[in-house]
Amino acid sequence: MGGYDRAMNTRQPLKVAILGSGKGSNAQAIMDAIQAGHLNARVVCVLSDVADAGILERARRNGIPAEFVDAAPFKTKLDGEGEQRYLRALRRHGAEVIALAGFMRLIKSGLLQAFANRILNIHPALLPAFPGVASWKQAVDYGVKVAGCTVHFVDAGTDSGPIILQKTVTVFDTDTPATLHARIQEQEHLAFPEALQLLAENRVRVAGRVVRIAPQE
Ligand code: GRF
Numbered sequence: 278m279g280g281y282d283r284a285m286n287t288r289q290p291l292k293v294a295i296l297g298s299g300k301g302s303n304a305q306a307i308m309d310a311i312q313a314g315h316l317n318a319r320v321v322c323v324l325s326d327v328a329d330a331g332i333l334e335r336a337r338r339n340g341i342p343a344e345f346v347d348a349a350p351f352k353t354k355l356d357g358e359g360e361q362r363y364l365r366a367l368r369r370h371g372a373e374v375i376a377l378a379g380f381m382r383l384i385k386s387g388l389l390q391a392f393a394n395r396i397l398n399i400h401p402a403l404l405p406a407f408p409g410v411a412s413w414k415q416a417v418d419y420g421v422k423v424a425g426c427t428v429h430f431v432d433a434g435t436d437s438g439p440i441i442l443q444k445t446v447t448v449f450d451t452d453t454p455a456t457l458h459a460r461i462q463e464q465e466h467l468a469f470p471e472a473l474q475l476l477a478e479n480r481v482r483v484a485g486r487v488v489r490i491a492p493q494e
Pocket residue numbers: 297298299300301302303304332378379380399400401462465
């Protein structure tokens with residue numbers, strides 16, 4: 278059984294780096310959960326590939342180091358020199374795990390190897406349904422009756438890594454993509470801190486593509 282092992286270290290706050298490209302509501306939820314004492318973690322840095330992303334502003338307001346890190350030369354993936362810049366920043370800030378909170382790039386082998394089973398992503402659908410973009414719209418268009426969000430480990434595929442936890446929402450006949458997205462985000466804001474707390478408590482075991490949660494000590 279594999280997975281990230283911090284057995285000697287569970288009293289120490291989990292050192293989380295958050296990467297995002299957008300408004301940062303999930304980053305905010307993680308910072309709030311720490312503040313409220315629900316999550317034994319410290320956000321060591323927030324990094325964004327978008328210079329004016331809201332996520333950076335939110336981090337600064339919370340007194341957390343926030344940096345625009347150029348991901349060039351690629352547009353949709355983190356690779357080559359851009360990947361090296363992120364690796365250097367993550368090491369400089371002493372990141373233990375990486376939380377992808379709306380980071381709109383594919384993660385490639387350099388980062389995956391450096392942080393094996395230590396990169397988490399939040400996706401606004403019940404994977405493996407509706408990977409990719411605008412999953413809430415995919416859900417409404419498809420006519421599913423239950424939607425939700427997934428926190429999973431990142432692997433080389435798109436939204437395909439081992440699933441840590443999922444939360445569901447009912448889809449109503451009156452839902453538009455926007456109303457469904459808003460309710461899914463409410464669940465995301467619970468799910469991401471919960472998943473990180475499981476890592477902080479060293480309860481996450483990965484066997485192949487199946488994650489098992491060890492009982493609380
Ligand atoms: C979330 O809906 C998340 O599921 C997706 O990107 C969005 C990020 O939102 N991966 P925010 O920037 O955290 O508000």
